[in-house]
Amino acid sequence: xxxxxxxxxxxxxxxxxxxxxxxxxxxxxxxxxxxxxxxxxxxxxxxxxxxxxxxxxxxxxxxxxxxxxxxxxxxxxxxxxxxxxxxxxxxxxxxxxxxxxxxxxxxxxxxxxxxxxxxxxxxxxxxxxxxxxxxxxxxxxxxxxxxxxxxxxxxxxxxxxxxxxxxxxxxxxxxxxxxxxxxxxxxxxxxxxxxxxxxxxxxxxxxxxxxxxxxxxxxxxxxxxxxxxxxxxxxxxxx
Numbered sequence: 001x002x003x004x005x006x007x008x009x010x011x012x013x014x015x016x017x018x019x020x021x022x023x024x025x026x027x028x029x030x031x032x033x034x035x036x037x038x039x040x041x042x043x044x045x046x047x048x049x050x051x052x053x054x055x056x057x058x059x060x061x062x063x064x065x066x067x068x069x070x071x072x073x074x075x076x077x078x079x080x081x082x083x084x085x086x087x088x089x090x091x092x093x094x095x096x097x098x099x100x101x102x103x104x105x106x107x108x109x110x111x112x113x114x115x116x117x118x119x120x121x122x123x124x125x126x127x128x129x130x131x132x133x134x135x136x137x138x139x140x141x142x143x144x145x146x147x148x149x150x151x152x153x154x155x156x157x158x159x160x161x162x163x164x165x166x167x168x169x170x171x172x173x174x175x176x177x178x179x180x181x182x183x184x185x186x187x188x189x190x191x192x193x194x195x196x197x198x199x200x201x202x203x204x205x206x207x208x209x210x211x212x213x214x215x216x217x218x219x220x221x222x223x224x225x226x227x228x229x230x231x232x233x234x235x236x237x238x239x
Contacts, residue, residue, distance in 0.1 A: 003027040004049040004119035009039035011057040022108055035063035045071050049119045055082035066096050075125055077118040
């Protein structure tokens with residue numbers, strides 16, 4: 001499994017290909033672009049975990065490429081490499097999603113360290129987004145089921161199946177996020193994950209699930225649903 005997908009943009013062919021080859025040896029998938037225009041096309045068409053770009057090259061005048069990437073792929077981290085550092089460009093980078101501003105010739109161990117940190121953070125960010133989307137979808141489906149009445153209303157088994165499937169899927173997302181945050185294949189406790197800056201949204205979604213289960217306990221009399229609600233309440237208490 002690839003450690004991350006990286007796009008490298010530079011108008012120096014030797015540097016471009018040698019850097020890509022070194023990163024590939026470290027387990028990263030690398031695509032290359034000779035200028036800002038081609039790099040932008042690739043960013044729009046494909047998914048990447050990181051952009052490494054030269055500062056002075058066609059298509060990146062006044063950080064044009066970085067600005068466009070921020071507009072079309074918000075959050076995608078960028079590492080800037082330049083042989084002509086300046087206070088003006090460094091200050092401008094602060095306002096953009098620039099993870100590092102490095103001066104050529106850059107030592108590969110330093111670049112590799114920045115690459116690893118940037119890719120790990122961005123993958124964590126995307127894992128959090130995926131978990132939020134799953135939980136929000138779960139909330140909507142609960143609301144839809146809870147409002148259905150009459151002969152065609154869902155059974156307790158249907159409600160339980162949906163609850164278990166979505167909760168287990170969400171916990172899997174949380175575990176994957178924990179691994180990404182740790183930067184290593186270690187076990188992660190859900191409480192640690194939900195205590196991250198954006199974890200309050202996940203906590204809110206689980207709290208809503210508990211409320212729906214409570215509100216519908218009379219319509220869906222099920223021991224399994226009651227046990228599920230209790231488990232989720234314990235998770236929130238420990239958080």
